[in-house]
Amino acid sequence: MPAEKGDIQNRQDIDLLVRAFYNRLLHDDRMAYLFENVKGDHLEEHFDILCDFWESVLFLTGQYKRNTMLKHLSLHDQHGLTAKHFNLWLDYFNETVDSLFQGNKSKLAKERAHSIAVIMQMKIKEMDALDKT
Template sequence: MKDIETREDIALLMREFYNRLLTDPAISYIFTDVAKIDLEAHLPHLTDFWELSVLHTGTYKKNVMQLHLDLNSKEKLTDTHFDVWLGHFNQSVDDLFSGNNAEKIKTRALSIATIMKIKIHTT
């Protein structure tokens, strides 16, 4: 298996990851009923974020934490939501990629989820 090396690799990962999230009833409603995301419009933003995070290229400028704080004000994000999110993220990475960047993106996802849980539960 190859490592994550390009924006296209991240786009592939995000599509696979969100396909999993949107079919899991434990979390899908947050995206479909609460956030009401348009997946095709949302995927480039997700790809921008992870491209900057892992490959250090791109121009992502949104405040990810604020977006999730706003979402939490509509629907409380629980530890279970974060665990499900992280499980699907890691499984998507493992099914598609192997290597340093694959491990890096999983570590970053864990760090981001941990920080968000702390900030959401203390606000």
């Protein structure tokens, strides 16, 4: 019988999650080109920032103090993010969480990812509307 999956418990678990998630994203041509700025030398630094972010979200550690929204608005400016990108991102994220973990923190991670993705898309629409005025 397969071993029961545990919940996300600490930074080490988050690191595992982030790496497995990016392994999926970076192997999909529909997504990989969006990550050209962080591929290669910058990937480890990016993973560290993502671990800070998810530790702050799940365990309220408070060490992530950067501007996530601004990064994605500028990514949209550069590449044009669409609902397809967000749906793929979320599908891969949920799939990765479920493949490794189960429990309350895992559920919370998926909920937060979803609500942040909704807000990002709202902000993107607002920015596009402003650009047309």
